[in-house]
């Protein structure tokens with residue numbers, strides 16, 4: 521049994537930075553972890569790349585030879601990955617041990633986890649190879665300061681959740697940039713009534729019914745809650761990792777220390 525995190529979220533939400541911080545954290549904890557680059561457009565890495573889509577296909581070549589732009593080129597590369605799950609990916613995965621822990625740093629094109637089947641098929645392949653996989657969805661806390669942004673963030677995360685059908689952890693990234701914690705706290709584990717009244721205040725009256733339906737949806741999928749991540753704090757990284765480990769049953773035999781501490785304790 522292997523373990524895997526699929527790190528997804530909009531462009532610039534902090535996925536690669538999270539991966540490198542996680543790597544360093546695990547290094548300190550003397551815990552083995554391997555970061556995989558799935559972004560054909562990535563150029564600089566702050567972590568050792570254990571496996572790399574760029575060894576399968578080169579984005580510049582694709583753009584040049586097929587006359588595609590950066591986004592079309594990226595989608596082509598990802599589809600090429602999808603076509604090579606059985607050979608390239610299988611061979612690459614054979615380099616790892618049975619109980620290895622892999623973290624996949626994905627590109628940020630939102631269509632990859634909203635309606636294009638590439639990542640879903642990728643995940644299915646990992647599952648067939650006996651991996652326990654968790655979707656880790658990063659959302660930038662800078663975009664979480666009012667209710668309309670919160671709802672749109674939830675919808676994007678929800679579409680990834682539905683598309684991938686994975687255990688799913690939502691992370692609010694870049695908490696170090698949040699000066700007024702109160703602004704964001706309202707949205708970490710929000711009260712539906714609070715959200716609805718905020719939303720109604722923001723929107724014209726004819727949206728009242730839609731607002732109600734949206735909030736019911738967000739509330740109904742009680743998994744739409746966010747764990748704050750402040751990369752300056754080891755404890756914050758540790759807490760996020762423990763949530764994810766819990767989802768994929770990592771270390772169940774090895775007695776992991778999750779317990780219930782407050783991630784904001786050390787303020």
Ligand SMILES: Nc1nc2c(ncn2[C@@H]2O[C@H](COP(=O)(O)OP(=O)(O)OP(=O)(O)O)[C@@H](O)[C@H]2O)c(=O)[nH]1
Pocket residue numbers: 529530531532533534535536537538559626627628629693694695696697750751
């Ligand atoms: N202050 C702060 N900046 C961050 C943090 N995480 C990421 N950033 C910055 O946000 C920008 C984007 O970060 P990346 O980690 O490259 O984001 P990404 O999600 O991998 O982006 P794509 O791969 O392009 O989708 C960079 O300038 C990072 O330095 C954080 O926790 N705090």
Ligand SMILES: [Mg+2]
Pocket residue numbers: 535536537559562625626627
């Ligand atoms: Mg990245």
